[in-house]
Structures are given as C-alpha cells and as structure tokens.
Amino acid sequence: xxxxxxxxxxxxxxxxxxxxxxxxxxxxxxxxxxxxxxxxxxxxxxxxxxxxxxxxxxxxxxxxxxxxxxxxxxxxxxxxxxxxx
Amino acid sequence: xxxxxxxxxxxxxxxxxxxxxxxxxxxxxxxxxxxxxxxxxxxxxxxxxxxxxxxxxxxxxxxxxxxxxxxxxxxxxxxxxxxxxxxxxxxxxxxxxxxxxxxxxxxxxxxxxxxxxxxxxxxxxxxxxxxxxxxxxxxxxxxxxxxxxxxxxxxxxxxxxxxxxxxxxxxxxxxxxxxxxxxxxxxxxxxxxxxxxxxxxxxxxxxxxxxxxxxxxxxxxxxxxxxxxxxxxxxxxxxxxxxxxxxxxxxxxxxxxxxxxxxxxxxxxxxxxxxxxxxxxxxxxxxxxxxxxxxxxxxxxxxxxxxxxxxxxxxxxxxxxxxxxxxxxxxxxxxxxxxxxxxxxxxxxxxxxxxxxxxxxxxxxxxxxxxxxx
Numbered sequence: 001x002x003x004x005x006x007x008x009x010x011x012x013x014x015x016x017x018x019x020x021x022x023x024x025x026x027x028x029x030x031x032x033x034x035x036x037x038x039x040x041x042x043x044x045x046x047x048x049x050x051x052x053x054x055x056x057x058x059x060x061x062x063x064x065x066x067x068x069x070x071x072x073x074x075x076x077x078x079x080x081x082x083x084x085x
Numbered sequence: 086x087x088x089x090x091x092x093x094x095x096x097x098x099x100x101x102x103x104x105x106x107x108x109x110x111x112x113x114x115x116x117x118x119x120x121x122x123x124x125x126x127x128x129x130x131x132x133x134x135x136x137x138x139x140x141x142x143x144x145x146x147x148x149x150x151x152x153x154x155x156x157x158x159x160x161x162x163x164x165x166x167x168x169x170x171x172x173x174x175x176x177x178x179x180x181x182x183x184x185x186x187x188x189x190x191x192x193x194x195x196x197x198x199x200x201x202x203x204x205x206x207x208x209x210x211x212x213x214x215x216x217x218x219x220x221x222x223x224x225x226x227x228x229x230x231x232x233x234x235x236x237x238x239x240x241x242x243x244x245x246x247x248x249x250x251x252x253x254x255x256x257x258x259x260x261x262x263x264x265x266x267x268x269x270x271x272x273x274x275x276x277x278x279x280x281x282x283x284x285x286x287x288x289x290x291x292x293x294x295x296x297x298x299x300x301x302x303x304x305x306x307x308x309x310x311x312x313x314x315x316x317x318x319x320x321x322x323x324x325x326x327x328x329x330x331x332x333x334x335x336x337x338x339x340x341x342x343x344x345x346x347x348x349x350x351x352x353x354x355x356x357x358x359x360x361x362x363x364x365x366x367x368x369x370x371x372x373x374x375x376x377x378x379x380x381x382x383x384x385x386x387x388x389x390x391x392x393x394x395x396x397x398x399x400x401x402x403x404x405x406x407x408x409x410x411x412x413x414x415x416x417x418x419x420x421x422x423x424x425x426x427x428x429x430x431x432x433x434x435x436x437x438x439x440x441x442x443x444x445x446x447x448x449x450x451x452x453x454x455x456x457x458x459x
Contacts, residue, residue, distance in 0.1 A: 013212075013213055013322070013324075013325070014212065037327065038227050038230050038231070040223045040226045040227055040230075040279055040280045041279065041280060042218060042220060042222075042223055042279055043278065043279065044198075044202055044220060044222060044278060044279065045198075045199055045202070046199055046202040046203040046206055046220065047199055047200065047202075047203040048203060048206070048215065048218075049218045050199070054218055056217060056218050056219050056223050058227060058324060058327070060327070066324045066325055066327055067213070067217075067324055068213060068214060068217040068218075068219045068322075068324045069217055070216075070217045070218035070219075
C-alpha cells in the first residue's frame with residue numbers, strides 16, 4: 001500500500017518510515033477503489049510462480065497510484081475493484 | 086577518449102565457461118588495439134547474473150586471478166544495462182589512467198528456463214513485481230497493449246522488426262542466430278508467450294563476452310572517438326510507468342546528444358536495446374527518430390533496414406545477435422566501432438557517427454553513447 005508524506009504529499013510504494021525530503025513520518029494509505037488497466041495472461045513458469053497460467057493485472061487507485069496484482073482468473077480491463085468489499 | 090580495440094566471442098549457447106569467454110574477448114580486444122596487457126591500467130567488468138547462475142561473485146578478483154594482475158579491477162551490475170553502465174563508469178577513470186579495458190560477460194544457457202526466469206526476475210522489484218508474478222515478457226506485452234490502444238495495431242510491424250534483425254544477424258557470423266532461416270510466416274506463427282507477445286518478439290538466452298580497450302589519447306586512424314556517454318535512471322518497477330514511452334531513455338538520449346553537440350539527425354547508425362521488438366519501436370520514438378505513433382510507418386517503409394535512411398541494429402540487435410546480459414551493452418559499442426571503421430563486411434552501412442541505447446529493466450537504467458570516426 002502507498003505511503004504518503006503529510007508534508008510534501010509525495011507518495012512511496014515502499015515501506016519507509018520518514019520522508020527523505022521533509023523528514024516527516026510517512027502515513028500508510030489504503031486505496032478504496034482500484035481500476036483494472038491491463039490484464040496479461042502469463043504462461044511462463046518460474047520457481048516462485050510454478051503454476052501457469054496465471055494473470056497479472058495493472059491496477060490504478062483513486063489517487064493515480066499503480067500496482068501489479070496476480071490472480072488465478074482474468075480481470076476485465078475497465079473493471080473497478082472495491083477494496084472495501 | 087578513444088576506443089582503440091574491440092574483441093568478442095560468438096554469442097549463443099556456448100560450450101565455454103565464464104573464464105574462457107572472458108579470456109577470449111580480452112585477448113581479441115588487446116590484439117585489435119595492439120596493446121599489451123601490461124599497458125592496461127585498470128579493468129571494469131560488467132556482469133549481471135553470475136552470482137545466481139554460477140554461484141560465482143567477485144568477478145573482478147576472479148579476473149585478476151586469471152590474468153595474473155594486481156591493477157584496479159572493478160565489477161559493475163545494472164541488469165541488462167550492465168554493459169552500458171560499466172562503460173559509463175569506466176570513462177571517469179581516464180582522468181587517472183591512459184588505457185583501460187571494459188569487459189562484459191554472461192553465462193545463461195546452462196540453466197533450466199524456470200531457474201533462469203527466476204534469476205532474471207530478481208532484477209525487478211521484489212515487492213511490487215516479483216511477488217505479483219510480474220515477469221519482463223509481461224511488461225513487454227503490456228506495452229504492446231497500451232501502444233495498440235493509443236495508436237492502432239502494431240503486430241505486423243513488430244514482425245518486420247524481428248525479420249530485419251534476423252536478416253542483419255545472418256550477415257554477422259558472431260550472432261546467436263547466424264545461419265538460421267527466419268521468415269515473416271515463422272515470426273507471425275511463433276508461440277504466444279504472454280498476451281500478444283510472440284516468441285520471435287523476444288531476444289534469446291545467450292552466452293558471450295565482449296571487451297573494449299579505451300584510451301585517453303588517439304592511438305591510430307582506426308581509433309573511434311567517444312563523443313559522449315550519458316546515463317539516466319528511473320523506477321525499478323514497470324508498474325510505476327503506465328505509458329508508451331520511457332522517460333529515462335528520453336533523458337539519457339538528450340544528455341548524450343547535448344554533450345556531443347549533435348542532433349539525432351546527425352547520427353548515421355543506431356543500436357537499440359531490442360530485448361523485445363516493441364522496445365525497438367517505442368525507442369525509435371523516444372530517441373526522436375519520429376513523433377509518437379509514427380514508428381510503425383518508418384518500419385513499413387524500411388527506413389531502419391541496412392539500406393534505409395537510419396539503419397538500426399545492423400548486427401542483428403539483441404533479437405538475433407543475442408543477449409548475454411552483461412555483455413550486451415558492450416556488443417552494441419563493438420558493432421558501432423565496426424561500422425564506423427568500415428569493417429562490417431556485408432552488413433556495412435555508410436557511418437561516421439553511431440549511437441548506442443542500452444537499458445536495464447523497463448526502464449530503471451539507461452545509457453546512451455555517441456561515437457564518431459575520423
């Protein structure tokens with residue numbers, strides 16, 4: 001989940017304790033809605049993901065933050081995932 | 086700063102160890118430069134995966150052991166841009182040294198595809214990419230989707246890029262796919278790996294090594310001048326780049342062309358890091374060869390072929406020359422030097438200047454180098 005600096009409002013996708021620019025403590029935020037941008041079927045196995053096929057989707061939250069998400073079923077581009085449910 | 090010598094192994098599935106490949110490319114580069122090893126002041130080694138693939142790190146000391154040297158030897162890693170980043174780093178040392186050697190090496194073919202896919206995957210973000218099953222071919226497939234959504238179908242043009250690079254590779258006896266007959270039908274009918282991405286849109290798994298001798302002063306008329314070498318970095322995860330353009334590429338290209346006091350139209354031959362055919366296409370736009378959305382038209386008109394207005398990947402590129410990760414960026418420089426010297430044989434183009442584009446990730450590291458002959 002994204003971490004936001006209350007000072008400069010910059011966002012990090014990695015867990016960092018303080019903002020490197022303003023030295024303020026970062027606040028973890030949870031996206032409410034995620035829009036499916038792309039969904040790609042993967043058939044190449046790796047040691048960490050040996051079972052194929054699986055799907056990797058690119059999601060965008062209401063603040064414009066982007067994520068990858070693995071799923072067993074295909075997600076539909078344009079679909080909105082409600083994280084409260 | 087001048088390149089006075091180049092040497093390489095063949096690329097492909099080689100029955101050679103890391104040690105053997107390094108020694109072969111070093112020897113050839115020294116011979117080409119007419120420089121004795123005792124006159125090399127420092128060595129820079131580029132490698133990505135030897136720690137994971139061979140369980141062998143500390144390649145700089147390994148090289149010192151093999152070559153029986155005690156000079157400074159430095160190892161650099163920056164995934165697929167390792168060669169370019171090593172070259173970039175090495176040039177700073179010429180304020181101290183007269184002659185240095187830059188070496189790239191990778192051994193990839195001895196692993197299973199599952200192991201190799203896992204090892205290559207470690208160069209993406211562990212949390213954002215690896216845990217979510219993201220692999221680089223999926224990134225290329227996503228870029229194809231985005232590009233087609235924005236500018237229309239592009240798979241036919243990607244097949245033409247693949248064919249061009251295989252044709253060029255068939256004129257390069259050192260290329261991974263030298264001698265392999267490839268046609269459009271074979272490319273278009275090749276297995277779909279991820280989304281629309283076909284097998285023949287991807288670079289192969291290669292072994293190989295390249296060495297370059299760089300000298301502070303011009304050695305002879307075969308020396309090629311390094312006009313500029315510039316770098317840019319960007320986010321490690323493709324999830325953080327939703328576009329059809331790579332900001333780090335644009336920045337590195339602008340820095341390199343500005344530093345060389347040149348425009349892209351001053352460049353005669355280009356090496357693009359075509360790990361995937363879609364990357365060659367979008368990089369044509371990022372380098373300023375054409376406006377966004379216009380690269381497919383250039384491809385259809387054959388403008389990047391050997392006899393086109395701006396030849397791209399005359400050695401076959403990563404697609405057909407091969408992609409031994411740590412050596413790739415230096416192989417691009419090897420080809421530009423060969424072209425600028427007029428020593429490229431059947432694939433020779435008219436070139437006084439050349440530009441190499443070497444990237445790591447999509448795109449976390451980018452190095453653009455501009456070379457010029459006499």
